[in-house]
Structure formats: C-alpha cells, structure tokens
Amino acid sequence: MSHPTECPELPATIAFAWGEGPEDHALHVASCPACAAALADQADVAGALLPLVPARRRRPVWPVVVALAAAALVAAAVALRPASPPAPAPVAEHVELRAAAPGLDAALDDLDRDVRSLELELL
Amino acid sequence: MAADLLQQRIAALREELVRFLRRRTHEPEEIAQETLVRVARAAPRCPDEASFRAFAFVTARRLLIDAARRRARRVPLVPLEGGVREPTSPDRPDAELQAGQSLALVERELAQMKPAVAEVFRLRLTTDLSFDQIARQQGVSINTALGRHHQATKRIARALREAGLIAAEDP
Numbered sequence: 001m002s003h004p005t006e007c008p009e010l011p012a013t014i015a016f017a018w019g020e021g022p023e024d025h026a027l028h029v030a031s032c033p034a035c036a037a038a039l040a041d042q043a044d045v046a047g048a049l050l051p052l053v054p055a056r057r058r059r060p061v062w063p064v065v066v067a068l069a070a071a072a073l074v075a076a077a078v079a080l081r082p083a084s085p086p087a088p089a090p091v092a093e094h095v096e097l098r099a100a101a102p103g104l105d106a107a108l109d110d111l112d113r114d115v116r117s118l119e120l121e122l123l
Numbered sequence: 124m125a126a127d128l129l130q131q132r133i134a135a136l137r138e139e140l141v142r143f144l145r146r147r148t149h150e151p152e153e154i155a156q157e158t159l160v161r162v163a164r165a166a167p168r169c170p171d172e173a174s175f176r177a178f179a180f181v182t183a184r185r186l187l188i189d190a191a192r193r194r195a196r197r198v199p200l201v202p203l204e205g206g207v208r209e210p211t212s213p214d215r216p217d218a219e220l221q222a223g224q225s226l227a228l229v230e231r232e233l234a235q236m237k238p239a240v241a242e243v244f245r246l247r248l249t250t251d252l253s254f255d256q257i258a259r260q261q262g263v264s265i266n267t268a269l270g271r272h273h274q275a276t277k278r279i280a281r282a283l284r285e286a287g288l289i290a291a292e293d294p
Binding site: 010041050 | 148165167169174177178180182185187192194195222225226248253254255265266269270272273276279280283284288289
C-alpha cells in the first residue's frame with residue numbers, strides 16, 4: 001500500500017485502532033488517506049500476527065500482595081514475641097507461603113496461630 | 124441521514140464487506156454484521172456514497188483488530204522468537220508454514236529497527252499493556268509510543284504484503 005503524506009492525527013488514529021481513543025475519530029480516518037492507510041496496516045498486521053504470538057499476560061498482583069502482607073505480619077509477630085525460639089528465616093517463610101499457593105488457607109492458618117500465640121503471650 | 128437512505132447504503136455494502144473480511148478473518152459474517160450495526164447506530168453524516176463506504180471500512184478494520192485480539196486469547200499460541208510450536212490450524216496444513224514464515228519475517232524486520240521502536244511493537248503484540256503504560260515504561264510521551272508503533276507496523280505491513288503473507292488489495 002502506498003502511504004500518503006503523514007497526518008498530525010496519526011497518533012490518535014493508532015490509539016483509535018486499538019480501542020484506546022474516541023470512537024468518533026472514525027470520521028476523521030474515513031476522510032484522511034494517511035490515517036486510513038495507517039489503520040489498514042494496523043488491522044492487517046494485527047490480523048496476521050496476533051493469533052500467532054503468545055500473549056504474556058500479566059499475572060494478577062493481588063495474590064502476591066496478600067502473600068507478602070501475610071509474610072510481613074508473620075515476621076512482625078515473630079519479632080515482637082518476647083521469649084520465643086529462634087525465628088524462622090524470612091526467606092523460608094516466604095517460600096512456604098508461596099508453596100501454599102494457590103490454597104492460601106494454610107498460610108493464613110499459620111498466621112492465625114502466630115497471632116493467637118502472640119496475644120496469649122502478651123496477656 | 125434519512126433512515127431509508129441509510130438502510131439502502133448499508134444493504135449495498137454488505138456483500139463487498141463480507142468479501143473484504145473473508146480475506147482477513149475467520150469470522151467475516153459476524154464482523155460484517157457488527158460493522159453494519161455500528162454504522163447504522165453511528166449514522167454518519169456522509170455527503171456521498173464514497174465517504175459512507177470509507178466510514179464503513181474504517182469501522183470494519185477497527186473491528187478486525189478487536190477480533191484478532193479476542194482470537195489471540197483463544198487459539199494455540201506460538202512464540203514470536205523461535206518458530207512455531209503448535210499447529211495454528213489443524214484443518215489447514217499450510218497455516219503452520221505460513222505462520223512460521225510470517226514470524227521469521229517479522230523477526231528480521233524487528234531486528235533492523237531501532238530497539239525502542241521494535242520494543243513498542245513487541246509489547247503491543249504480546250502483552251496487555253496499553254500505549255500509555257508502554258510509554259511510561261519507555262519514559263516517553265504517549266504520542267512517541269504511538270508514533271513508534273505506527274513506524275514499526277508500517278514497515279512490517281509492507282514486508283508481509285511484499286511476501287504475499289497478508290492481503291494486498293484494498294477497498
């Protein structure tokens with residue numbers, strides 16, 4: 001396809017092509033040979049390549065946040081305990097939490113136990 | 124636009140749209156239907172048949188990209204680097220070969236681009252990052268990221284057309 005002189009609206013056209021711009025930009029694209037050609041390129045290349053490549057989906061962040069928060073709470077509980085056996089290495093705790101995933105229940109049970117024992121000691 | 128003129132224009136376009144889409148997607152009827160629904164809803168103020176037709180094809184191309192993105196989430200996937208891992212279409216034995224050719228050509232083209240330009244293209248194609256997120260990742264304005272993507276896509280489109288790997292004809 002030959003490409004006419006480029007248009008200052010091209011960035012908006014690329015955003016529009018990928019659903020990241022206003023839909024009414026279609027009117028401009030329909031009347032602008034440069035933007036129409038750019039959209040044609042986007043559509044043809046996306047149609048040819050998107051089904052072929054692996055989508056590296058970003059994993060949800062919340063399980064990591066919950067696991068880290070749980071690990072931090074456990075570490076804090078252990079650090080605050082006045083006379084307790086040597087605290088487990090934080091790395092091991094983290095690995096254990098990760099190993100418990102996706103069933104986070106086991107990790108949360110550990111956390112509950114630690115918090116309960118801390119409460120008893122404080123009383 | 125008068126409703127009957129709109130209907131008349133839409134009916135006249137249907138077959139041409141389906142033919143155009145058949146060369147570009149596995150779901151031409153569905154996308155044609157969706158295109159016409161959207162065009163009818165938008166009822167653009169087009170002074171003549173040519174501008175109405177242009178509007179309809181813009182809508183169709185926009186929907187083609189959406190369809191390709193949906194399809195990318197469903198089909199067996201192959202790596203962008205390292206060739207084809209799985210058949211992309213078991214009922215079309217040539218599809219795997221064509222997929223391998225396309226990916227190899229894209230890799231060659233990307234290797235010849237400035238790294239920042241190639242990176243925008245890769246990120247857009249293989250992640251769910253928005254252009255805004257890609258721009259922030261690269262530390263540039265969103266218009267720069269969009270411009271880089273346009274630059275890369277234009278070059279790759281030309282190479283794929285020259286190799287006969289995507290449709291050359293245009294409405």
